[in-house]
Structure formats: structure tokens, C-alpha cells
Amino acid sequence: MSRAGRRAFLLWLLAMLAGAAVVWSSRFTADMSFFLPARPSAGQQVLVEQLKEGAVARLLMVAIAGGNGEQRAALSRDLRGRLAGMPEFVAVQNGEAGSRDADRDFLFRHRYLLSPAVTPGRFTVDGLRTAISDSIDRLASPAGLLLKPLLPRDPTGELFEVLRQLDPGAQPNSRDGVWASPDGERALLLVQTRAAGADTDGQEAAIAAIHAQFAASAAAAGVADARLQLSGPGLFAVKSRATIKGDVSRLSAIGTLAIVAVLLFVYRSPRLLGLGLLPVLSGALAGIVAVSLAWGTVFGITVGFGSALIGEAVDYSIYYFVQSRRGGLAAWQARFWPTIRLGVLTSACGFGALLFSGFPGLAQLGLYALSGVATAAVVTRYVLPQLAGEHVAARDLGALGGALQGAMHRLRRLRWPAVVLALTATAYLAGERDRLWAPELSVLSTTSRADAAADAALRADLGTSDARFLVVVGGVDQEAALQAAERAGQVLDELQAAGAIAGYDSPARFLPSQAQQAARRASLPAAEELWPRLQAALADSPLAAGKLAGFVADVAAARQAPDITRGDLAGSGPGLAVDALLLPRAGGWSAVLPLRLADGDPAAGLAAVRQALAGSGALALDLKGELDTLYHDYLHEAVHLALAGLAAIVVLLAATLRSPRRLAAVLLPLALAVLFAVAGLHLSGERLHLLHLVGMLLIVAVGSNYALFFAGADGPPDPDTLASMGVANLTTAIGFGTLGLSQVPMLHAIGVTVGPGAILALLLAAIFVPRETGA
Amino acid sequence: MKRFCAGLLLLGLALPAMAAFDIGQLMNDLARHKGGRAKFVETKYIALLDRPLVATGELTYGAPDRLEKRTLTPKQETLRLDRDTLSIEREKQKLSINLASQPEALAFVDSLRGTLNGNRSALEKNYLLHLSGNPDKWVLTLLPSDQRIASLVQRITISGSRDHIRSIEYLQADGDRSLMLIEPLAER
Numbered sequence: 001m002s003r004a005g006r007r008a009f010l011l012w013l014l015a016m017l018a019g020a021a022v023v024w025s026s027r028f029t030a031d032m033s034f035f036l037p038a039r040p041s042a043g044q045q046v047l048v049e050q051l052k053e054g055a056v057a058r059l060l061m062v063a064i065a066g067g068n069g070e071q072r073a074a075l076s077r078d079l080r081g082r083l084a085g086m087p088e089f090v091a092v093q094n095g096e097a098g099s100r101d102a103d104r105d106f107l108f109r110h111r112y113l114l115s116p117a118v119t120p121g122r123f124t125v126d127g128l129r130t131a132i133s134d135s136i137d138r139l140a141s142p143a144g145l146l147l148k149p150l151l152p153r154d155p156t157g158e159l160f161e162v163l164r165q166l167d168p169g170a171q172p173n174s175r176d177g178v179w180a181s182p183d184g185e186r187a188l189l190l191v192q193t194r195a196a197g198a199d200t201d202g203q204e205a206a207i208a209a210i211h212a213q214f215a216a217s218a219a220a221a222g223v224a225d226a227r228l229q230l231s232g233p234g235l236f237a238v239k240s241r242a243t244i245k246g247d248v249s250r251l252s253a254i255g256t257l258a259i260v261a262v263l264l265f266v267y268r269s270p271r272l273l274g275l276g277l278l279p280v281l282s283g284a285l286a287g288i289v290a291v292s293l294a295w296g297t298v299f300g301i302t303v304g305f306g307s308a309l310i311g312e313a314v315d316y317s318i319y320y321f322v323q324s325r326r327g328g329l330a331a332w333q334a335r336f337w338p339t340i341r342l343g344v345l346t347s348a349c350g351f352g353a354l355l356f357s358g359f360p361g362l363a364q365l366g367l368y369a370l371s372g373v374a375t376a377a378v379v380t381r382y383v384l385p386q387l388a389g390e391h392v393a394a395r396d397l398g399a400l401g402g403a404l405q406g407a408m409h410r411l412r413r414l415r416w417p418a419v420v421l422a423l424t425a426t427a428y429l430a431g432e433r434d435r436l437w438a439p440e441l442s443v444l445s446t447t448s449r450a451d452a453a454a455d456a457a458l459r460a461d462l463g464t465s466d467a468r469f470l471v472v473v474g475g476v477d478q479e480a481a482l483q484a485a486e487r488a489g490q491v492l493d494e495l496q497a498a499g500a501i502a503g504y505d506s507p508a509r510f511l512p513s514q515a516q517q518a519a520r521r522a523s524l525p526a527a528e529e530l531w532p533r534l535q536a537a538l539a540d541s542p543l544a545a546g547k548l549a550g551f552v553a554d555v556a557a558a559r560q561a562p563d564i565t566r567g568d569l570a571g572s573g574p575g576l577a578v579d580a581l582l583l584p585r586a587g588g589w590s591a592v593l594p595l596r597l598a599d600g601d602p603a604a605g606l607a608a609v610r611q612a613l614a615g616s617g618a619l620a621l622d623l624k625g626e627l628d629t630l631y632h633d634y635l636h637e638a639v640h641l642a643l644a645g646l647a648a649i650v651v652l653l654a655a656t657l658r659s660p661r662r663l664a665a666v667l668l669p670l671a672l673a674v675l676f677a678v679a680g681l682h683l684s685g686e687r688l689h690l691l692h693l694v695g696m697l698l699i700v701a702v703g704s705n706y707a708l709f710f711a712g713a714d715g716p717p718d719p720d721t722l723a724s725m726g727v728a729n730l731t732t733a734i735g736f737g738t739l740g741l742s743q744v745p746m747l748h749a750i751g752v753t754v755g756p757g758a759i760l761a762l763l764l765a766a767i768f769v770p771r772e773t774g775a
Numbered sequence: 776m777k778r779f780c781a782g783l784l785l786l787g788l789a790l791p792a793m794a795a796f797d798i799g800q801l802m803n804d805l806a807r808h809k810g811g812r813a814k815f816v817e818t819k820y821i822a823l824l825d826r827p828l829v830a831t832g833e834l835t836y837g838a839p840d841r842l843e844k845r846t847l848t849p850k851q852e853t854l855r856l857d858r859d860t861l862s863i864e865r866e867k868q869k870l871s872i873n874l875a876s877q878p879e880a881l882a883f884v885d886s887l888r889g890t891l892n893g894n895r896s897a898l899e900k901n902y903l904l905h906l907s908g909n910p911d912k913w914v915l916t917l918l919p920s921d922q923r924i925a926s927l928v929q930r931i932t933i934s935g936s937r938d939h940i941r942s943i944e945y946l947q948a949d950g951d952r953s954l955m956l957i958e959p960l961a962e963r
Contacts (some may be wrong), residue, residue: 137850139824148949148951149949164868543824543825735859
């Protein structure tokens with residue numbers, strides 16, 4: 001090894017060690033932040049907050065099936081008792097009378113600070129007369145039956161005022177004293193975890209605890225056929241991580257094994273195999289290091305892309321070993337390296353275009369592949385020859401090369417059939433253009449259809465809305481956010497009265513701002529003022545003022561009572577609601593007011609809300625719309641990036657090849673490869689999405705590596721070159737093709753597009769090899 | 776022996792009359808009633824209040840399970856039962872309850888519905904029945920057999936004539952009671 005060689009090797013070794021250290025301390029994640037926009041709009045920011053921090057993301061829905069109704073109810077009670085005491089859970093609800101009574105007690109105790117009807121006018125003689133007369137009217141109705149025992153302490157009906165704001169449909173059905181599905185066949189619970197939605201480890205531990213406690217409970221109760229069903233964002237995150245983890249190890253193993261087998265077959269030398277994998281390992285390491293340094297966090301899916309990188313990066317050492325067999329290093333560097341370098345650059349253009357994506361997952365893939373490919377090429381060029389020695393003892397692939405040369409000549413006859421097929425495919429895709437693309441972000445989700453359906457069923461049983469329409473207000477602190485929620489609430493009250501919306505929820509219902517609480521407290525008269533007003537108000541009433549001593553005492557107590565704080569709500573039903581709707585965010589707090597729009601035309605309802613809130617700083621959102629917009633933005637951007645990447649490749653090739661004919665000879669097979677790959681995907685029933693589009697760009701970026709050899713200035717590829725291209729193409733197709741086995745839609749899409757696309761690019765390049773060079 | 780024979784004879788005379796009016800017969804009569812409209816006056820005696828509360832309005836019944844109670848005074852309120860859905864409309868508020876998921880409310884509703892459509896088994900599911908009087912003037916008493924219902928209502932007393940219900944009295948568990956007098960409106 002020369003001195004320069006030794007220096008290069010040492011440098012490489014140092015870089016690898018440093019890289020290993022970076023990877024060792026990297027954070028890997030498989031959560032959905034992969035999909036969340038890097039540069040969110042205000043609406044998307046809300047979406048991100050909801051998904052990451054929101055209590056909705058910490059909510060698990062649990063259903064108990066099997067046994068009979070009483071057994072299910074008993075299991076539900078037992079499970080609630082077991083879970084409520086565990087530190088993993090903030091709240092466990094199953095509609096048990098005990099917890100419901102506790103919630104009602106809370107609302108009753110704090111009614112004078114919570115009731116929106118508490119104003120100074122409420123406690124004048126007229127106000128008292130009206131309010132008490134209304135309460136007495138209610139006694140005559142069935143709705144008043146429950147309120148009757150409370151009348152002496154709450155004659156103005158403040159509890160009724162508090163309760164009537166709440167959505168009557170929000171409570172699930174009840175059987176045997178606990179929540180149940182409408183058909184009564186499943187007992188239902190709602191569990192809020194302490195771990196945040198983005199904390200997948202915490203979610204996994206919480207879910208495991210629920211399963212363990214349920215198993216113990218069912219065993220203790222002797223209900224053999226009891227089953228637990230669980231769903232929620234946390235479960236999706238856990239399952240998705242398991243899928244990605246499984247895919248990463250499985251696909252990497254399959255891809256590596258297949259490629260190693262090919263290389264062993266070609267080289268028949270463990271030493272060359274080891275040397276050949278060196279650039280690949282360097283590239284994979286460099287890719288992770290680059291991503292880790294740039295983002296701090298590496299997505300599991302990014303690592304999952306590794307098998308494709310292996311297939312692509314191993315090409316360079318194959319070229320080196322096979323092509324330098326006859327002429328040695330110097331000749332290889334002179335004759336082949338420029339073409340390989342150009343191929344590396346076109347690949348870099350393709351992957352590099354992804355760097356500019358606002359979709360973090362895509363940008364990571366781009367950086368990972370870009371740095372991986374570049375590193376592998378550099379290591380092949382500068383380190384590998386030093387290690388391998390001047391003369392590489394690669395097996396003579398002349399026989400393979402000769403066979404390929406013969407095949408290439410025969411392939412050329414397919415020129416016209418290929419043109420006809422291309423026209424057919426174009427016509428076919430043009431006719432199918434409305435059915436090519438999947439329109440929603442959910443196509444990228446790893447959540448299986450069955451899981452999504454089970455989730456929707458549980459959600460419907462529990463009557464929990466999917467919180468699609470929201471009004472979001474913000475403030476520098478919790479108090480400011482609550483005051484903003486109260487101001488927006490006044491606007492929404494008017495809309496509700498006018499019938500424009502069916503209703504809404506607000507964290508300020510259970511946790512009014514301190515200002516609001518102070519105002520309500522100030523509305524309450526002292527006992528010595530209240531008594532005479534009460535006497536006057538009840539002069540003609542069937543209710544004697546003398547029976548209302550409890551009321552006067554409660555009002556007096558409420559005048560002294562401290563503010564309701566968030567701590568007072570901990571663990572209760574109202575507390576769950578406040579947690580879900582009042583969130584910290586960067587630089588302040590957000591209050592979320594879920595809307596129930598009137599039946600019929602939700603878009604019109606939302607537009608009315610937007611108009612009424614215009615200028616107030618409140619944001620009215622359709623979360624599903626935001627998600628769809630997000631995906632649409634990603635797709636739109638990906639089209640631009642793909643076109644930009646393509647343009648960069650074309651410019652690069654044009655500048656290097658300096659011949660329109662040779663440029664056309666490289667580009668035509670690539671364009672046809674994309675065309676055939678897309679037509680094939682659609683024929684096989686794949687709905688195209690964002691990642692298929694990226695795959696198309698990669699067909700051009702990766703496929704050009706092969707087409708370039710056919711468009712070389714110095715004649716057709718010789719048998720050795722052909723053999724190296726054949727093997728390199730095979731490894732690339734294996735690498736990408738393996739991704740096609742993935743259950744992660746993103747990886748799958750790239751795999752099924754680029755794997756066949758790479759082979760098509762080689763075949764078509766051979767078919768359309770320029771006449772004067774191929775003759 | 777003579778007296779015994781006379782007793783038997785008396786019994787023999789009395790038996791057909793009694794057999795003609797037992798709960799089964801009343802239920803058959805009631806089941807024949809296919810519906811109609813009636814005025815009602817409901818008086819609630821509540822211990823807390825110095826005077827009873829009086830409400831008036833209209834009842835509409837359509838066999839077997841549609842019932843509407845429209846209170847007109849002192850405040851408008853509509854209570855509507857359609858199969859197993861009970862909806863209440865009052866002061867622009869609308870509330871719907873699915874009775875299948877609320878056994879206590881269902882039992883309560885069944886006391887009235889079961890009587891109206893003569894569904895004996897529905898009544899006997901939750902109540903012990905006792906009938907007195909004759910077809911022209913009968914009184915049916917319902918005593919809850921279930922603890923959960925007994926914690927709401929002690930006794931329901933329904934009186935009527937032939938297939939018409941004249942009054943319903945609910946004696947609540949806390950001693951308060953309500954009496955509803957029903958006056959059929961002529962069919963149009």
C-alpha cells in the first residue's frame with residue numbers, strides 16, 4: 001500500500017469510527033412526525049400539536065366483549081379499579097355511577113363559578129323570580145325529576161345551566177351501570193395515559209399494562225371468553241413502530257443475503273465479497289450519520305430504505321472489480337470512472353431534489369441516499385483500490401458478457417415493438433388518468449385497514465367525535481387562552497342560537513378564566529342582601545323563601561371560594577375534557593373548541609363560523625381538510641421537486657455528453673422505463689401516490705447509470721462492461737425490489753416502482769442503443 | 776250442607792262475572808284500542824312547594840308504541856315516544872334518549888306503554904299487577920318488583936273505563952305524587 005493509500009485508508013477508518021460514534025448516540029424514532037410538515041401553516045401547526053401533545057393522542061378506547069352483560073360490567077368495574085391506581089394512567093372512565101356522581105358533585109359544588117347564567121342581574125328580585133319560577137316549571141317535567149332534591153340549595157337552577165351546555169349525545173350508552181356499545185354487546189372504557197402520544201415507549205408500556213390487568217381480571221372473574229379490544233392513536237403508533245422495525249430488519253436481511261449471494265456467484269471469492277461490501281457499509285453508515293447530524297432524529301423508515309441503498313451502492317465496487325480486471329486501476333480510472341462519476345452525479349441529482357421537500361420523511365430519505373451513494377462512490381474510487389491491491393483477481397466474466405452481448409443484439413430488434421408498446425401504454429394511462437392517483441394522506445399510513453375499521457367502530461360506540469371541526473384560539477398564558485376561548489364562545493353561542501351550528505365544546509366551560517370566575521363571584525350578593533330580595537321575589541311563589549336557607553348559605557360560601565384551578569379537575573371527567581382542549585404550545589397556550597356543525601352542509605357551517613370569527617385571531621379548521629391539504633401540498637411539491645430533479649439530470653447530461661443524439665439515447669430509454677413501470681403498476685392495481693412519484697424520479701436518476709454506458713463516445717460496451725452492468729443492475733433491482741415487500745406504504749411504493757424500473761431502464765437502453773455505436 | 780250448597784251456587788253465579796274481568800280481559804280490551812287524542816290535566820303534589828303544580832295539554836296515542844305528550848301550560852314541552860326513542864323538546868332544547876340503553880327509563884315508560892297497548896308481559900317484567908273494580912270502572916295498580924325502579928317510584932295507579940284510561944297516579948319514592956286526569960277528545 002502506498003503512503004497516499006495508507007493515508008486514505010487511515011482517514012477512512014477514522015471517519016468510520018467517528019460515524020459509528022454518531023450513530024451510537026443517534027435517536028431513532030418510528031412515530032408519525034415522519035409525516036408532519038417541516039414548515040407548517042397555522043392550521044397545520046394545530047394539527048401537529050394535536051397529534052403530538054393533545055390529550056386526544058393520549059386517549060385509548062377499550063372494549064370488553066364476551067361473557068354476559070353483568071360479567072362484562074363487572075370486568076369493566078374491576079379493570080377501572082385496577083388501572084385507576086396505576087401511575088401509567090391519568091384517568092380511567094367507564095361511566096360508573098360513582099365517577100359520574102363525583103363529576104356531578106364537582107359541577108354542583110362549583111356551580112356559581114361555572115354557570116354562564118351567573119350575572120349581577122341573576123340575583124336581583126326580578127332575576128331571582130324568573131330563575132326560580134323556571135326551576136319550578138322544570139320540576140313539573142320529567143327532566144326536573146333529578147334536579148328536585150337539589151332545588152332548596154339551587155333554586156335558580158345553576159347546575160341545570162352548567163349541564164345544559166354539554167352535548168347530550170356525548171355520553172356513551174349505559175348497560176348494567178357502565179358504558180356499553182349501543183347493541184349492549186361490549187362494555188366500554190376510556191383511558192388517558194400519562195405518556196404523551198409521541199412517546200411510543202410510554203404508550204407501549206401503558207397498552208401492555210391494560211392487557212395484563214385485563215387478563216388478570218378476566219382470570220379472577222373466571223370469564224373464559226372475555227376479550228379485550230383496544231384502539232387509539234397510541235396503539236397505532238406502537239403497531240406502526242413494530243411494523244417498521246420488523247420491516248427494517250427483515251428487508252435489510254433479505255436484500256443483503258440476496259446481494260451477497262449474487263456477488264459470491266460472480267466473484268467466487270470471499271475476499272472480493274468483503275472488499276465489495278466495504279463501500280456499501282461506508283455509505284450506509286454515512287447516510288445515517290448525515291441524517292442524524294442534520295435532524296438529530298433518524299426515522300425508522302429512513303433506515304428501512306437501507307436495502308435499496310445497498311443495492312445501489314454496491315454497483316460501484318462491481319464496476320471496479322469487473323471493469324479493471326483487464327486494464328488495471330489506471331486504465332479503469334481513465335476509461336470508466338468518468339462515466340461512473342456521471343452516474344453518481346445523476347443519482348445525486350435525483351436524491352438531492354428530495355432534500356428540498358417540506359415533508360421531513362422525504363427529505364431524510366433524500367439525504368440518507370445522497371450521502372450514502374456519494375460515500376460509496378468515493379470509497380470505491382479512493383479507498384478500495386488501496387485495499388484491493390493493483391491487480392484484482394476477479395473471475396473472468398467473459399462468458400456472461402458474451403451472452404449479454406448476443407442478447408443485446410437480439411434486443412435491438414424489439415425497437416419497433418417497444419415503440420408500439422410505448423404508444424399503447426401512453427394511450428392507456430391517458431385514458432386512466434383520473435383513476436391513477438390516491439387522493440389522501442392516509443395511503444401513506446402504516447395503519448392497516450382492519451385496525452382503522454376497528455378504531456372507527458369503537459369511536460362510534462363511544463360516541464366520541466373525531467374532532468374534525470375545530471376553533472382554535474391562543475394566548476401567551478393559560479389565562480389568556482381561556483379568555484380568548486370565552487370570547488370565541490360568545491360568538492359561537494350566537495351562531496348556535498341562530499342555528500348555524502349545532503353546538504360546541506370549550507375548556508372554559510369547566511375551567512373559566514380567572515377573570516370570568518372573578519366576575520361571576522362578584523355577581524353574588526351578600527347574605528344580608530340576598531334574603532330580602534328572595535323574600536320579595538317569592539312573594540307569590542309556591543316555594544317559600546324560608547326553605548332556601550341552603551341556597552343563601554351556598555351563595556355566601558361561593559363568595560369566599562377560591563378559583564377553580566386545573567389541579568381541582570385532575571382525574572375527573574371535566575378534567576379529561578380540559579386536558580384535551582387546553583394545550584401548551586410554543587410561546588403560549590392554545591384552547592381548542594370542537595364544533596358540532598349542523599347536519600347537512602358542514603362546509604357552509606364552517607364558513608359561517610369563519611366569517612363570524614374573522615379578525616378575532618381565532619382559527620376555524622377542518623382537520624381532515626388540513627390533512628388532505630397537507631398531502632396535496634406534499635404531492636404538489638413532489639411534482640415540482642421531481643421536475644427540478646429531472647431538469648438537473650438533463651442539464652448535467654447535456655453538459656457532459658455534449659451531443660443531442662447521445663443525450664436522446666440516454667433519455668429515451670429512461671422515459672420509456674418510467675412509462676412502462678407506471679403502466680405496470682396501474683395494471684396490477686396499485687393506486688399511485690407521492691412515493692410512486694418519487695420512485696419515477698429515481699428510475700431516471702438510477703437508471704441513467706446504465707443507459708450512460710450505452711451512450712459512451714467510444715463504441716458499444718465490451719463484454720466485461722456489459723457483464724458488470726448486468727450484475728450491478730441485478731443488485732440494484734434486488735435492493736429496491738426488496739422494498740416492494742415492505743408493509744410500510746412509503747417503502748413499498750418506492751420498491752415496486754424503482755425495482756422493475758431499473759431493469760426496464762437497462763433493457764430499454766440496450767434496445768435503443770444508438771446505431772452508429774451499436775452497429 | 777245447605778249453606779255450603781248455597782255458597783257454591785253463589786260462587787257459581789259470581790265466577791262468570793269475575794272470569795269476564797281479570798287482568799287478561801282488561802289487557803285484551805286495552806289492546807283493541809288503536810289510538811286517539813285526549814286532553815290531560817296533571818297535578819303534581821311536591822312537599823317542597825306550598826301549592827301543587829298544575830300542567831295541562833294533549834296526549835296522542837298510536838298503537839302500539841307511539842305516544843306524544845304535549846304540555847301547553849304553564850310551559851310548552853313535548854315528550855315523544857317512538858318505539859324505543861324518547862325525545863324531549865323544551866325551550867329550543869331537544870334531547871333524545873335511546874331507551875334500550877337506559878333500563879330504568881325503559882321500565883318507567885313501559886308502565887304507561889304496556890297499559891296503553893295491553894302488553895301484559897311487558898308490564899309484568901318490572902311490576903306486580905293488581906286489578907280491582909269492573910270493566911266499567913277498573914283500577915290497575917303497579918308495584919315495582921325491581922329495586923332500581925322502586926327507588927324512583929313506589930306505586931303506579933291507573934284507573935279507567937273499558938278500554939279508556941281515565942287517570943294515572945305516580946307515587947314517587949320520596950312521597951311526592953302526580954295525578955294525571957285524562958279526558959278523551961272525540962275522534963274526528
